[in-house]
Amino acid sequence: MRGVEEINLKTYDPNVYFTSQLETTRRVSKQNSSNVSTSRSIKRVNYSLADLENKLYQTNETTQASTGDNTYNKNIITSDDPTTDSSLYMGRYNQNEVIISNYRCMQLDLENTNNQGDLPSLLSSITNTPRDQIESITNSISNNTNTLKRNNITIDIPKNIQLSYKSTKPIKPTHAKQKRNSNRHIALKKVLNAKRSLYSYVEGLDMINKKIIFMNTYNKRYFKLLYNLNICSICGNYKNISSCVSCGDKICSLNCFNTHNETRCSKR
Amino acid sequence: MDDLPIVIDNGSYEIKFGVSNSRIPFRAINAIAKDKYNTVYLSNQIKGIKDISSVNFRRPYELGQLTSWELESAIWDYCFYNPEEFDGFQLEDTSKKHLVISETCLSLPEFSRNIDHIIFEEYNYGSIYKSPVAGFIPFADLTKDVISISGKADDDDDDNNAKFQEQLVTNDLNTYISSEEPSVTKTAEYKDFQLIIDSGFNCTWIIPVIKGIPYYKAIKKMDIGGRFLTGLLKETLSFRHYNVTDETILVNNIKEKCLFVAPKSYAESFKLKNKTAVEYVLPDFHTTFMGYIKDNSKTKLPDNAQLITLKDELFSVTETIFHPEISRILKPGIIETIIESLSMLPEVIRPLMVNNIVCIGGNFNLPNFSKRLTSELQRQLPTDWTTHVYIPKIDAELFGWKAMAQFSDTDSYRKARITREEYMEHGVEWCTKHRFGYQNWI
Ligand SMILES: [Zn+2]
Ligand SMILES: [Zn+2]
Numbered sequence: 001m002r003g004v005e006e007i008n009l010k011t012y013d014p015n016v017y018f019t020s021q022l023e024t025t026r027r028v029s030k031q032n033s034s035n036v037s038t039s040r041s042i043k044r045v046n047y048s049l050a051d052l053e054n055k056l057y058q059t060n061e062t063t064q065a066s067t068g069d070n071t072y073n074k075n076i077i078t079s080d081d082p083t084t085d086s087s088l089y090m091g092r093y094n095q096n097e098v099i100i101s102n103y104r105c106m107q108l109d110l111e112n113t114n115n116q117g118d119l120p121s122l123l124s125s126i127t128n129t130p131r132d133q134i135e136s137i138t139n140s141i142s143n144n145t146n147t148l149k150r151n152n153i154t155i156d157i158p159k160n161i162q163l164s165y166k167s168t169k170p171i172k173p174t175h176a177k178q179k180r181n182s183n184r185h186i187a188l189k190k191v192l193n194a195k196r197s198l199y200s201y202v203e204g205l206d207m208i209n210k211k212i213i214f215m216n217t218y219n220k221r222y223f224k225l226l227y228n229l230n231i232c233s234i235c236g237n238y239k240n241i242s243s244c245v246s247c248g249d250k251i252c253s254l255n256c257f258n259t260h261n262e263t264r265c266s267k268r
Numbered sequence: 269m270d271d272l273p274i275v276i277d278n279g280s281y282e283i284k285f286g287v288s289n290s291r292i293p294f295r296a297i298n299a300i301a302k303d304k305y306n307t308v309y310l311s312n313q314i315k316g317i318k319d320i321s322s323v324n325f326r327r328p329y330e331l332g333q334l335t336s337w338e339l340e341s342a343i344w345d346y347c348f349y350n351p352e353e354f355d356g357f358q359l360e361d362t363s364k365k366h367l368v369i370s371e372t373c374l375s376l377p378e379f380s381r382n383i384d385h386i387i388f389e390e391y392n393y394g395s396i397y398k399s400p401v402a403g404f405i406p407f408a409d410l411t412k413d414v415i416s417i418s419g420k421a422d423d424d425d426d427d428n429n430a431k432f433q434e435q436l437v438t439n440d441l442n443t444y445i446s447s448e449e450p451s452v453t454k455t456a457e458y459k460d461f462q463l464i465i466d467s468g469f470n471c472t473w474i475i476p477v478i479k480g481i482p483y484y485k486a487i488k489k490m491d492i493g494g495r496f497l498t499g500l501l502k503e504t505l506s507f508r509h510y511n512v513t514d515e516t517i518l519v520n521n522i523k524e525k526c527l528f529v530a531p532k533s534y535a536e537s538f539k540l541k542n543k544t545a546v547e548y549v550l551p552d553f554h555t556t557f558m559g560y561i562k563d564n565s566k567t568k569l570p571d572n573a574q575l576i577t578l579k580d581e582l583f584s585v586t587e588t589i590f591h592p593e594i595s596r597i598l599k600p601g602i603i604e605t606i607i608e609s610l611s612m613l614p615e616v617i618r619p620l621m622v623n624n625i626v627c628i629g630g631n632f633n634l635p636n637f638s639k640r641l642t643s644e645l646q647r648q649l650p651t652d653w654t655t656h657v658y659i660p661k662i663d664a665e666l667f668g669w670k671a672m673a674q675f676s677d678t679d680s681y682r683k684a685r686i687t688r689e690e691y692m693e694h695g696v697e698w699c700t701k702h703r704f705g706y707q708n709w710i
Contacts, residue, residue, distance in 0.1 A: 109491065111499075113516075157308075165313075165352065169349035188385060197335065198333055205376065218599075222600070224600070226590060236579070
């Protein structure tokens, strides 16, 4: 069964979308069992795609917000507009927990694990959290765990790297109408030689674009639809899970708890 | 002047590029790397590294943003002026060449400007069209080498795959209509409504595309991509087996060769973990550099071979996509992210969007990922909505390039590209603000 239905080929207009979604009481996060009984009583409407498109792209912010009918799901759509990333989780996790989670996520996300770079600065610029706050929280953790040896390896681009293969690049300039010292040329060299890291660019962004790129793309408020899955940090089991009182890691049995105590417990 | 455009899908992991009529693109690793003897390797030279331990990478991208043109231009030169590596391919007079290129969704405006600047003034292309990969997907042919999965089951037979009916797509809306009555409607160049899930190296994007344009208000992102999964696998293997924190190439290979997504649930797969276990032979640097999966039917292993047995690691790492909490990440999973994106769309088109989901990006090469996604999502939606997912049969990481190549053969493309003259007249700021950047649509 397809969601798009009843296309009459004789009268089909590619600019019209047929839908049976009229009921405004529908909620996405409820378990589907509650919806079964309502699924038969369906009114059918067709919408002009051209109108929809206009609404989508040409109206201003406020009318756009109202097209997304707020009865859709009150749990999900909220009117608050969080200014910092961390308020996203408020009510469920405290700010320290959120910072630790974000930091851990970034650490795991490093391609060169032992090459940490300046994670606190980057995290600070992206989430609008003060850098010292991030540092003090994350330092207090890493003091207790075995600190990895961190050798921040830098990889410079070797001069004449093009000699490492048979380059056929023509000798510049091929289109040398441009003056060597023109503003354009200088700007081009500046782009080509830039050595700044992402953090410094993000710092230079205005608040509006920063929000668009780094904040609005995340869920506005913490909500969970799937059940909470806990697995043992030692053996992967998903049953009889409890937490280590000292560090919070998930454990399933006495055996695993002992292993945890001997090796992984960060508060031992 | 209208010869075939050059098409570049400039991914942060790998660059896919070639002439638009090629069946598949060339691919080049978008990085340089240094081994423990301090030798530096450029792009695909990395594949030739023998001693893969302690190799470090540097990429032109940082968190998906193209920050270093110093490095990117060195890698582009390697791609474009290196016929020996790429089957005779090389750029000649670019001033008459058209370029179709992808860029990160929501690039910083400054980086977006830099791309145009470099393409016109360093590489001298004659014209350019640029968009996030998702913007090209509506132009992709979903009738070839694409599998379609429906979230609605014939629940009757309770067999393995009862939840899914899988078939080659033959009857999507556009082709159906055109084959029945070709005189009435001409097959459209693109699909009007699609929800693109692009799970790549850097992260996973949820991008609604309406009439070929990303709908920016509802774009959502989840910070779990291929790089994260490799990192998490490193941590898991290091706790349980050997310290592999410095073994990026090895662990990435184990990820690609062995990992899968639990098809139904973590619990179900956990019960079967001994059945699905894999023995991986670690590199000894004599008989194998990369290691391999032990095959019991094949010849005996060398005497001192080191093995690791992988059981629940194989699917617990990928389970993080749905349940980030198991790796102590307090962020929403992929289903919550999709639902949030849907909730930002006008209500009337939501069921249409879930009926037209397209999954692209390398992580969808993970076995069962798209199936699991379909059933988990269906469970969260009203019963009369049908989740319908299209997924490339093979090489999910190449699908974006193929869509770009198909786009480059349309009138829409020929109308939308920016010529060198327009660029010279209006300047680089204009390209980003009024043509290619997100600012044009917000
Ligand atoms: Zn256990
Ligand atoms: Zn503990």
